[in-house]
Amino acid sequence: MRKALVSMVAGLMALSVLAGCGGKAAQDGGQGGGDAGQETKEIVLFNLKVEIDQALKNLAADFEKEKGIRVQVKSCGGGCDYGAQLRAEMQTGREPDIFVMEGPSALEIWGHKVADLSNEPWVAHVNPNLLGLKQDGKIVGFPVAIEGYGLIYNKSILDKVGIDPDSIRTYADLEAAFKAIDARKDELGLDAVVSYTLKETWVSGNHTFNIYLAARDNPDQFTDDFLAGKVDVTKDPIARDYARLVKLLIDYSDKDMLESLDYNAQVAAFGTGKTAFLHQGNWVYPNLKDLNVTFDMGIVPLALNDSQYASYIPVGVPSYYVVNKDSKYVNEAKEFLNYIAMTERGHRYMIEEAFMVPAFKNVKLEPKDPLAKAIMKYNAEGRTLTWQFGKYSADNFGMQVIAPITAQFAKDGDVEKFLAAIDRAAKEYAASKGRN
């Protein structure tokens, strides 16, 4: 009798566990089905930039008040690998409704997920060259912002040394400026001339390397050829100029820290006046503000030779929002994007809260941020290079392959080996892409 009771209880327990699983699955299925009537509509935005996390959440709160649609903002932090994390998010069963694509190469992976945005009202307010994320001729990407990078300078240090930042237009100008500052390093209380890092592999593998790909005629064609393994890097004169520029950056930074300096420390060194230049872009402004920076600043180009392109800075759309076409709330997601681009509140968010440089021409607000102003000036003068690294960033070719090659170059300074390694890496990449 007792035995029977025990086995019954055991059987019941096992059943209830199984039933528990089954019940939950059924419930999930029901939610997917679309009985959304009673619950609050909620869209999930998977954000790439942790710097704008709070501003985005504030905007989302106002949007919810106005439209009754909740926007849940999930952010991927500083050293986070968005591509890998997005893959994980897509597997959770609650796919994000709006997510970020850093460039066209992400379409190879997520192309089957994107909704057509060609007929959205904001499209008319964007320059066509900033609507680069297209699939089958349809616009699928909402430009989150435009960004630019180069060498951010500390105006007060340059003033003390007597360097006019606007005069830095060629490699020779840049080298002369570095030398002049280096000579008075101790007197100015500097640790190094420039804040550069090889630890943050996206800095060397994506941003610096982009100069090689983009500072030339026909950068699009060249990059495609390069990634297809059709370029002999060792015979390319611009590659030598590029190696010289990298060497300059390495020689004038804190060599002991090159492979351990993370983004925060790199920005902090510049923000606390320990370096005169910072190899970063306008996205560092919120970080610098947190450091209570008082000096004026601007951006000079990463000049690699004396061509006109040397005096340009890379400006592009670092990331696009795409709408998940399998989402239950496609229209709500589109509405949120419109809210950003088409309303005064959205403009305030972009300019005053997230310190982004908007891609939209209908924005009348003026940024207070000197770096955003600098980018807009370069943009207005047409002194801009394209961002080519988006073509390989989804496969992390820059971060996983080019960055360690650059670090090796930093140690041995062997230009021939450096160029040969880049050449080999591109050919291997082409081979592995061809395989897929």
Add this chain to the structure above:
Amino acid sequence: MNRQSTEAKVVFWGFLSPTLFAFVMIIVIPFILGVYYSFTEWTGVAGASNAWVGLQNYAHLLREKRFFYSFAVTAAYSLVSMVVINLVAFVLALLVTQELKGRNIYRAGFFLPNVIGGLILGYIWQFVFNSALPKLGDLLSIGFLRKSMLADPRTAFFALVFVVSWQYAGYIMMIYVAALQNVPQELLEAAAIDGAGPWQRLRHITLPMIAPAFTVNSFLTLVNSFKQFDVNVSLTGGMPTTTFAGEPVFATELLAMNIYNTAFAMNDYARGQAKAVVFFVVLTVLSLLQVYFNKKREVEL
């Protein structure tokens, strides 16, 4: 009789089935799928081509220096941390089983780092190595402290061993403590009466008596070191770089991280999966061998 055996079967399967279900769903099926994917060209995205390519992925591994380097550095790392963790844990265990005031506090204290998640711990120690220690070096004018340990391939390796030992030694210590407490006092007393000193008692009575704990612990530490991922990612992220056979590689990229990077960062899921299969086989063989040899040394009371 017959009725009872039916009941026993019901009880047996009743208790087993939920666990078995979970085990099949989250271990067995993914494992089989994984082995299958390692023979395809899948990139890890549902709907993408997963055409059969035979042994191509495995053939590619043999040519990949970065993978060999990761293997070598992981082997070295596992060996070193196995020795260090066990040594530290055993010494700590000996200490906290002595008649000390507040030894329970010490035990808790040594165990505590193990409670902190590896990721958080890695970031905390990264700050210590990158910011706190160099600052200290500046203040005290100690030259070698000024350069972050994480900036040099060799010191970064030991920084990793150090942090993991710090995290894990307390846990291993607890197993040794349990084993030490189970050593029969009579034996120790008898040996003391026969004139054996503390060292002789340790060497000839305590150590043989706790040999099973050594087996368990060396197995645990070896396997865990081999599978190290979280502290690796957060503390060094594979940095700095070094040169291996003429190619630049990430100096502290252990195997698990190498597999992760191949599959998820470089979108080469199939090759990553092939690496994971090799990893699994090696780990299994190593563990079995090690348990076999350690078992032979154990004594029965």
